Amino acid sequence: MRQRSTPRPARRPPPPSASAAAPGSGPERGGRPKPGGSGAAPEPRGRAAHARVGGAAPGFLPGAAAPARGGPQVTAAPLLTAAPLLTAAGPGRGLLGGDGRPEAAPCPAGRGAARPPAVAMGRRRERASPSGHGAGQFQPKKRTRSTCASLLLGRMTDDKDVLRDVWFGRIPTCFTLYQDEITEREAEPYYLLLPRISYLTLVTDKVKKHFQKVMRQEEINEIWFEYEGTPLKWHYPIGLLFDLHASNTALPWNITVHFKNFPEKDLLHCHSKDVIEAHFMACIKEADALKHKSQVINEMQKKDHKQLWMGLQNDKFEQFWAINRKLMEYPPEDNGFRYIPFRIYQATTERPFIQKLFRPIASGGQLHTLGDLLKDVCPSAITPEGGDLRFFTHCMDISVCSHRIYHLDKR
Amino acid sequence: MAEDGEQAAVSPQGEAGEEAAETGAAAAAAAGSAEPVLPAAGSPGTEEPAGDARKKIDVLLKAVGDTPIMRTKKWAVERTRTIQGLVDFIKKFLKLMASEQLFIYVNQSFAPSPDQEVGTLYECFGSDGKLVLHYCKTQAWG
Numbered sequence: 001m002r003q004r005s006t007p008r009p010a011r012r013p014p015p016p017s018a019s020a021a022a023p024g025s026g027p028e029r030g031g032r033p034k035p036g037g038s039g040a041a042p043e044p045r046g047r048a049a050h051a052r053v054g055g056a057a058p059g060f061l062p063g064a065a066a067p068a069r070g071g072p073q074v075t076a077a078p079l080l081t082a083a084p085l086l087t088a089a090g091p092g093r094g095l096l097g098g099d100g101r102p103e104a105a106p107c108p109a110g111r112g113a114a115r116p117p118a119v120a121m122g123r124r125r126e127r128a129s130p131s132g133h134g135a136g137q138f139q140p141k142k143r144t145r146s147t148c149a150s151l152l153l154g155r156m157t158d159d160k161d162v163l164r165d166v167w168f169g170r171i172p173t174c175f176t177l178y179q180d181e182i183t184e185r186e187a188e189p190y191y192l193l194l195p196r197i198s199y200l201t202l203v204t205d206k207v208k209k210h211f212q213k214v215m216r217q218e219e220i221n222e223i224w225f226e227y228e229g230t231p232l233k234w235h236y237p238i239g240l241l242f243d244l245h246a247s248n249t250a251l252p253w254n255i256t257v258h259f260k261n262f263p264e265k266d267l268l269h270c271h272s273k274d275v276i277e278a279h280f281m282a283c284i285k286e287a288d289a290l291k292h293k294s295q296v297i298n299e300m301q302k303k304d305h306k307q308l309w310m311g312l313q314n315d316k317f318e319q320f321w322a323i324n325r326k327l328m329e330y331p332p333e334d335n336g337f338r339y340i341p342f343r344i345y346q347a348t349t350e351r352p353f354i355q356k357l358f359r360p361i362a363s364g365g366q367l368h369t370l371g372d373l374l375k376d377v378c379p380s381a382i383t384p385e386g387g388d389l390r391f392f393t394h395c396m397d398i399s400v401c402s403h404r405i406y407h408l409d410k411r
Numbered sequence: 412m413a414e415d416g417e418q419a420a421v422s423p424q425g426e427a428g429e430e431a432a433e434t435g436a437a438a439a440a441a442a443g444s445a446e447p448v449l450p451a452a453g454s455p456g457t458e459e460p461a462g463d464a465r466k467k468i469d470v471l472l473k474a475v476g477d478t479p480i481m482r483t484k485k486w487a488v489e490r491t492r493t494i495q496g497l498v499d500f501i502k503k504f505l506k507l508m509a510s511e512q513l514f515i516y517v518n519q520s521f522a523p524s525p526d527q528e529v530g531t532l533y534e535c536f537g538s539d540g541k542l543v544l545h546y547c548k549t550q551a552w553g
Contacts, residue, residue: 235524268525278522281553285521290535294520305553339535355531 167317169196171242172252175207178226181259183214191252196239198312199280200225200232201270211257219259224267226256231266235279244347277309284308287341288327290357296327335367336360344378354378421492421500422467423483466490468533469540472501475516475547479505485541490530494523501546516545516552 170193177187190210194203201223208223225232227245232255236244246253262269270276284305288297297305304323311320330337337360344354356377362368374382467487474480481504488497498513507513516522517536533542545551 233526235526279524282521282523286517286523289518289520294518298520352526352528353531356534 163321164317167195167197167320169239170194171196171238174252174254175204175211175225175257176254177211177214178256178258178260181211181215181257182219184216185214187211187214194238194242194253195315196237196242198238198315199234199236199276200238200241201234202273202276202313203238207257211259215259221259222262222269222271224258224262226258227254231263233267234270234276235268240345244345273313277313280309280312281305284327290339290341291327291337292330293338296329300326335365340368340373342373344374344381346378421489421497422487423485468530468537468542470497470529470533471541471543473543473545475545475551476549478546478548481505488529490528490533492529493525494527494529494532495525497529497544498525498546507548512548514547514550516547517542519545520552522552 173192173194175190175192177183181187188210190207192204192207194200204223204225212220225234227241230245232241232245242253268275285294285297288294300323307319307323310316311318311323339357340360342355342358345352346354354377358368358373358376360368362372371382467489470486470488472481472484472486481501483504494515498515501507502509502511502513514522517532523532529542536542
C-alpha cells in the first residue's frame, strides 16, 4: 500500500445519489450489483473486489497488474476492445470455447454470404440463459459450415454481456480542489461515478462547474487533474488511469483538481471537446490500420464516424456498437484480424506503453493466447516461477486465466 | 511537451547533411554533431536492450497540399522522439511560427497523439525500413 504524503481530505459518505458522469447518460444497468456503486460506502480493495468488472474506452482495454509483492505493474490495454481473447474474464468467454481451448472458425462462406436462418430469425432474448453464456439476442449457434458467418457474429454477441459490462463500468471518484487554489468560500468535494471507457475531460463538466462556483473568474484556467502528485493524462481512458495508479487503494478514487500551473511537460492541452473527439477518432483509425489495413474505417461514411463519437459522448451503448461491430468483424476466410491492436502499460517504467505487431494466429494455425502475447512482447512480466504478477483488463483479475494459459503453454 | 537536446536528436542522412546545413535552420545545423544524450528508452526492467533503444529509425517526411516541402526529406530519428518533438523540429526547419499548426499523419490515415514515440510507430507502421509520415498545415485526413 502506498503511503500518503499529504493528509487525505476529510471524507464524507457519498451522497445518496451519486450521479453518473456521462452527460445525458442512460440509466444505470439494473440487476447487477456493482461494488462501490452509488450510495455504497468506500470499501477496501481486496482480491475479491478486483474481480469487479469495469469498462474501458473503446480505444483501449485497460488493465493493471497489482504485484503481490512489489513487482512491476503491467496493464494490458488492447486498442478498441479488440479480439475477444483479450477481454476474456476466464475460459468460456470470447474465443475460448467452453472447455477452455481456443476454437478456430474455419468457414468457406464468402463475405457476402446470406445469413443462415438461425441468425435471421433470432429474437431478442433475456440476458440470462441456461447456457450461462448470456445468449444476447441470437439463438445458440450450431457449429456447421453454413452457420459460419453467424458463428463469428454470434460469438461477439455471446459476449454482449461482457461488452455491456465493459461499457457500463464505473469508478466512484471524489474530486477535491487543490488546497492552494484561491477560492472565495470553502470548496466541498464533488463525488462522481466515472465511466471507465471515457476520458476525464469529457465527463467532468459538472466537476468544473462545481468548483468554478467558488472561485473568482480571473483564477480560472484550464482544468487538470492529479492523483497523489501525478498529473493524470486526460487522453488515457479513465479506467486505465485508475488501474495504473490507484487499483490497490480503497475507493473512492481521490482526484485533486487544479486550475493553475498547468504541467506542460506532462499533459496535453484540451481546450475543447473537439480535441477529445479528434484523439478518440485517431485511436479508432490507428486500431483499424492494424486490424483491417484501415479498409473498414475508410469505407464508413462520415456520419458513421460521428455516431461512434456521439455514442461515447452520450454513453449510448447500442448507438456505439451499431458501428463498432463492423470494426470488430473479419472475413470468414480469415481467422482473425490482421494484427491485434493492444497496448501494455506499466506503472514502473518511463516508456509510455508497449505496442507491437502481433498476429492473432500462429504460424501453425492455432490461435494465440494472452500468454503468447505477453511472452512475446513483455517477457519480463512472465517469470519462470509463474510469477507474482497479476494481469488485469478492465480491472478484472485475469491472472488466474493467464496463469492457466501459461501452464498450458509450458506443456 | 518540450524536450531538451531535441535539435541534435534528428539528423539528416548522408549528403543531405550539407544541404541541410545551408538552410541555416538551427536544428539541421546539428547534423554531424555528437550523438545526443537522451534518456534511455526504458528502465532496466523493459524488454529492449539499451543499445537497441538508442538506435535511430529512418523517417521519410512528405508534404501534403501546399505545405512547404522540406529540402531534406529523409531523417534518422531517435526511437524515443515524440511526434510533438518532430512537429517542433519540422516547424523550425520550415521556419513556421510556433503558433501555426502542423499535422502529422501515418499511413495517410490517422494522426498519432503528440506524445507517441516514433519508434513505436515505426514498429507497427514502418515499411521498407522506414516510417513514412505526411505533414500538413491543415487537417488532411480528419
